[in-house]
Amino acid sequence: MEPTLLIAIATMGGLGFLFAGSLAIADKKLRVVENPLIAKVNDVLPGANCGGCGKAGCYDFAVNVVEGKSPVNGCPVGGEETSRAIAEIMGVEAGDSVKMLPRILCRGGNSEAVKKMVNYYGPLSCSAMHLVSGGDKMCYYGCLGGGDCIEACPFDAMFMNADGLPEVIEELCTGCGNCVKACLRDVIEMHPEDRNVFVFCKNHDDPKTSKDVCSVACLGCGICARKSGGGVEMDNYLAVINYDKLDESTIPFDKCRTNAIGHLREINERETIN
Amino acid sequence: MNLFQKAKTFRGGIHPGEAKELSENSVFETMPNPAAILIPLQHSAGKAAKPLVKKGDDVKCGQLIAEPDGFISAPIHSPVSGKVTKITPAATVGGFPKDTILITPAETNEYDFMETLNPDKVTPAEIKERVKQAGIVGKGGAAFPTYVKLSPPEDKKIDVIILNGCECEPYLTRDYRFMIERTNEVVSGLQLIMKAIGVDKGSIGIEDNKPGAIAKLKEAVKFIPNITVDVVKTKYPQGAEKMLIKAVTNREVPPGKLPMDVGVVIQNIGTAIAVHDAVVKGEPEITAALTVSGKGINQPKNLIVRVGTPLSDVIEYCGGVNEYVEKVVVGGPMMGVAQFDFSAPIQKATSGLLVLTEDEINAHEETPCLKCGMCVDVCPLGLEPTKLARLSKLDRLEEAEKLDITVCMECGTCTYTCPANIPLVQWIRLGKQRVMTMQRERKSA
Numbered sequence: 001m002e003p004t005l006l007i008a009i010a011t012m013g014g015l016g017f018l019f020a021g022s023l024a025i026a027d028k029k030l031r032v033v034e035n036p037l038i039a040k041v042n043d044v045l046p047g048a049n050c051g052g053c054g055k056a057g058c059y060d061f062a063v064n065v066v067e068g069k070s071p072v073n074g075c076p077v078g079g080e081e082t083s084r085a086i087a088e089i090m091g092v093e094a095g096d097s098v099k100m101l102p103r104i105l106c107r108g109g110n111s112e113a114v115k116k117m118v119n120y121y122g123p124l125s126c127s128a129m130h131l132v133s134g135g136d137k138m139c140y141y142g143c144l145g146g147g148d149c150i151e152a153c154p155f156d157a158m159f160m161n162a163d164g165l166p167e168v169i170e171e172l173c174t175g176c177g178n179c180v181k182a183c184l185r186d187v188i189e190m191h192p193e194d195r196n197v198f199v200f201c202k203n204h205d206d207p208k209t210s211k212d213v214c215s216v217a218c219l220g221c222g223i224c225a226r227k228s229g230g231g232v233e234m235d236n237y238l239a240v241i242n243y244d245k246l247d248e249s250t251i252p253f254d255k256c257r258t259n260a261i262g263h264l265r266e267i268n269e270r271e272t273i274n
Numbered sequence: 275m276n277l278f279q280k281a282k283t284f285r286g287g288i289h290p291g292e293a294k295e296l297s298e299n300s301v302f303e304t305m306p307n308p309a310a311i312l313i314p315l316q317h318s319a320g321k322a323a324k325p326l327v328k329k330g331d332d333v334k335c336g337q338l339i340a341e342p343d344g345f346i347s348a349p350i351h352s353p354v355s356g357k358v359t360k361i362t363p364a365a366t367v368g369g370f371p372k373d374t375i376l377i378t379p380a381e382t383n384e385y386d387f388m389e390t391l392n393p394d395k396v397t398p399a400e401i402k403e404r405v406k407q408a409g410i411v412g413k414g415g416a417a418f419p420t421y422v423k424l425s426p427p428e429d430k431k432i433d434v435i436i437l438n439g440c441e442c443e444p445y446l447t448r449d450y451r452f453m454i455e456r457t458n459e460v461v462s463g464l465q466l467i468m469k470a471i472g473v474d475k476g477s478i479g480i481e482d483n484k485p486g487a488i489a490k491l492k493e494a495v496k497f498i499p500n501i502t503v504d505v506v507k508t509k510y511p512q513g514a515e516k517m518l519i520k521a522v523t524n525r526e527v528p529p530g531k532l533p534m535d536v537g538v539v540i541q542n543i544g545t546a547i548a549v550h551d552a553v554v555k556g557e558p559e560i561t562a563a564l565t566v567s568g569k570g571i572n573q574p575k576n577l578i579v580r581v582g583t584p585l586s587d588v589i590e591y592c593g594g595v596n597e598y599v600e601k602v603v604v605g606g607p608m609m610g611v612a613q614f615d616f617s618a619p620i621q622k623a624t625s626g627l628l629v630l631t632e633d634e635i636n637a638h639e640e641t642p643c644l645k646c647g648m649c650v651d652v653c654p655l656g657l658e659p660t661k662l663a664r665l666s667k668l669d670r671l672e673e674a675e676k677l678d679i680t681v682c683m684e685c686g687t688c689t690y691t692c693p694a695n696i697p698l699v700q701w702i703r704l705g706k707q708r709v710m711t712m713q714r715e716r717k718s719a
Contacts, residue, residue: 116615121697131703131704132612133611133612134370
């Protein structure tokens with residue numbers, strides 16, 4: 001055999017043994033022992049990495065659950081099924097988790113809100129629109145209609161309706177809350193699924209101004225707050241519901257001139273009766 | 275003269291149509307008092323002023339009606355004699371309603387000016403104090419209180435004052451008219467600023483498309499050896515302070531630094547006039563000079579108006595608009611703000627009111643990026659607009675921050691050049707704001 005070939009084989013073989021040896025030592029010395037529960041919890045999570053739980057992703061949430069820093073029912077996307085599966089792995093009770101859904105608290109679409117004398121040319125994004133004189137609606141508190149929330153939704157559960165307002169498809173929505181974070185005007189809020197009474201306005205303008213800028217704005221008259229016993233409070237010309245004290249029967253819904261306070265579901269029926 | 279010597283300038287930039295012929299030969303006219311004066315409490319960068327008057331008070335022309343709140347803030351004086359009708363939020367040229375003092379002017383003006391000072395005997399401290407009391411703000415656009423710029427920190431050694439007479443925005447002719455009509459006051463204002471900071475070298479930078487102003491100023495500084503007139507190339511944005519410093523002194527202001535870090539203080543022509551008026555005439559900042567132009571207005575003019583005059587009054591005084599009007603902009607066409615509410619008032623730093631027709635504005639469909647790199651070529655700050663706009667659109671703020679998105683001065687050169695009509699500067703502006711919010715949060719965390 002050629003001596004050069006022998007040298008090459010010896011060198012490569014020697015190097016191979018050397019690296020294999022050091023890897024074997026590293027494996028013993030630097031081994032990271034991961035709790036096997038983490039992988040198990042991670043397997044039952046939806047894997048969408050939406051961040052709805054407040055953690056960096058599904059794996060991070062799994063780590064936190066196993067370390068006891070997050071509740072087993074902390075994943076809003078997976079719902080009850082996932083909570084039960086995690087609870088089984090962790091050997092604890094799942095508890096009840098109420099599904100939270102985003103509610104759009106502005107009804108000032110293109111036909112209700114008064115527009116400025118402008119045509120907007122530019123990026124179609126709420127924050128870009130806000131930079132140019134606060135968007136093309138006269139109201140500085142309501143939905144801009146740029147669709148940042150729709151863009152932020154990882155589950156395609158939102159769409160822009162014909163009136164230029166976003167709508168949530170409840171069947172697809174997982175309640176991750178990304179739309180709430182995306183909304184520049186804080187028009188979207190998370191509420192328990194079964195909650196039905198809302199003030200559909202965020203306008204703090206005085207009664208005259210709010211009447212001028214939108215036909216469905218809360219004027220700030222305070223009729224709804226008067227007999228509510230703290231269930232509805234007035235905050236600078238805007239009715240704000242305190243759900244802990246709310247008693248629906250004390251609120252005169254039909255006295256509200258702009259239907260700003262009302263029910264999520266029957267409000268369309270009420271409009272047709274009137 | 276060396277034939278091969280290039281005109282002084284900077285890298286990049288564009289040559290938009292100048293359109294200065296509409297108003298460059300019209301002499302300044304002083305507009306009469308309007309029926310109502312609206313004075314927003316915020317005229318300058320920094321904090322809004324605190325009102326000193328209340329509803330029903332009688333005020334005299336030149337009386338202090340709002341005092342500064344903090345270091346970066348400017349006082350406000352009543353531009354007319356009259357009665358305060360109310361203090362309420364009202365529309366401003368910035369687009370957002372701000373607290374505003376409403377004054378109904380009286381028939382005649384009673385003046386309440388400060389005492390006059392002799393420009394030859396006045397001390398630096400007196401000049402600074404007067405500039406502060408008169409509420410002078412920079413006329414270049416950002417409306418930074420002038421006295422802050424006149425008081426550089428001890429450790430910053432200033433060796434040259436540059437007066438910015440470039441007026442690189444198309445249409446605007448205010449500074450040009452100042453240089454033609456009030457040449458000696460411009461020089462006097464510069465000398466006062468030099469005295470206030472204690473600098474013995476001054477320079478006036480003018481673009482070479484204004485031969486009339488160059489000739490007049492050269493004549494005026496003939497016997498003043500420490501002031502030079504520097505002719506620079508006509509190019510947008512030559513009037514941006516970093517670009518002018520580069521052209522005149524060949525110094526580069528590093529990203530994130532101020533002109534004073536390279537030993538320069540830069541002031542606008544209009545500011546020099548205001549400093550002169552405040553010291554020599556004792557007049558506080560109660561008028562604004564502006565160009566009213568564009569093909570949509572019947573009589574383009576250069577006007578001196580009272581601060582607080584509603585835009586609608588100014589438009590009416592200039593013969594109203596014609597049928598082709600499409601867009602109204604306050605400021606220059608490149609960096610100005612489009613208006614929707616003409617009850618908004620003229621502010622101290624308002625430099626122009628443009629009524630533009632359809633063929634003067636750009637409202638084309640956006641098409642995908644061609645990757646041609648023209649925006650990179652023209653960016654005067656050497657940024658990559660196409661990349662920054664994309665990162666901003668995708669909300670990748672950390673990467674945008676690394677590519678110096680916060681350095682952008684929003685001159686609009688990239689959007690002007692883009693053959694695909696992508697709103698580049700608009701996206702960058704948005705990303706810049708988000709990055710700055712992120713940086714603030716990081717600082718406070």
